[in-house]
Amino acid sequence: AQTVTQSQPEMSVQEAETVTLSCTYDTSESDYYLFWYKQPPSRQMILVIRQEAYKQQNATENRFSVNFQKAAKSFSLKISDSQLGDAAMYFCAYRRGNTGTASKLTFGTGTRLQVTL
Amino acid sequence: EPEVTQTPSHQVTQMGQEVILRCVPISNHLYFYWYRQILGQKVEFLVSFYNNEISEKSEIFDDQFSVERPDGSNFTLKIRSTKLEDSAMYFCASTRQGYEQYFGPGTRLTVT
Numbered sequence: 001a002q003t004v005t006q007s008q009p010e011m012s013v014q015e016a017e018t019v020t021l022s023c024t025y026d027t028s029e030s031d032y033y034l035f036w037y038k039q040p041p042s043r044q045m046i047l048v049i050r051q052e053a054y055k056q057q058n059a060t061e062n063r064f065s066v067n068f069q070k071a072a073k074s075f076s077l078k079i080s081d082s083q084l085g086d087a088a089m090y091f092c093a094y095r096r097g098n099t100g101t102a103s104k105l106t107f108g109t110g111t112r113l114q115v116t117l
Numbered sequence: 118e119p120e121v122t123q124t125p126s127h128q129v130t131q132m133g134q135e136v137i138l139r140c141v142p143i144s145n146h147l148y149f150y151w152y153r154q155i156l157g158q159k160v161e162f163l164v165s166f167y168n169n170e171i172s173e174k175s176e177i178f179d180d181q182f183s184v185e186r187p188d189g190s191n192f193t194l195k196i197r198s199t200k201l202e203d204s205a206m207y208f209c210a211s212t213r214q215g216y217e218q219y220f221g222p223g224t225r226l227t228v229t
Contacts, residue, residue, distance in 0.1 A: 046220075047218075093160075
């Protein structure tokens with residue numbers, strides 16, 4: 001069974017600074033996808049970024065980027081120029097298999113990010 | 118931009134009662150999911166649904182749970198006889214190609 005581990009229950013960053021959230025996963029699959037979801041106090045789950053395992057290039061979405069280390073099974077999220085609106089719970093998630101299937105997401109336990117002035 | 122919607126936003130029910138949580142997935146999506154999140158815990162998979170049948174279900178999804186797509190737009194989760202431990206946030210999600218899943222805003226279920 002696949003597992004996702006987020007070892008940082010809480011992190012804090014000052015506004016405009018950079019922070020990195022860690023995630024490791026365990027799988028025997030070769031084809032999979034990884035995601036970061038943001039959950040603000042409203043508890044809505046918002047997709048932040050995705051990474052296809054077959055791509056060597058790290059995904060980037062504006063101020064959000066990932067460091068995907070396939071051999072180490074590590075998938076960290078870097079938030080640059082942190083803003084107050086980035087304060088939220090961040091969940092790392094894993095999905096096995098190809099597109100065209102109904103594979104579930106397996107989530108980590110989350111990291112609560114605080115952004116301070 | 119299309120989004121997944123869920124109703125109600127908050128449901129309070131007594132133990133032993135039946136509840137139906139409703140979701141309207143994004144219109145051209147083909148795969149549908151229910152997840153739940155007990156307060157302060159991680160998001161857990163309940164069930165996936167494709168082509169009018171269950172694709173996968175978790176251990177949580179026992180005989181008390183059922184899902185249905187009664188028409189071309191709604192996707193429902195029914196809990197037949199609620200227990201205190203069913204109190205949680207329930208999220209519906211959908212995807213077109215089984216790729217990135219888009220989540221609804223959730224239904225907070227409180228069982229008293």
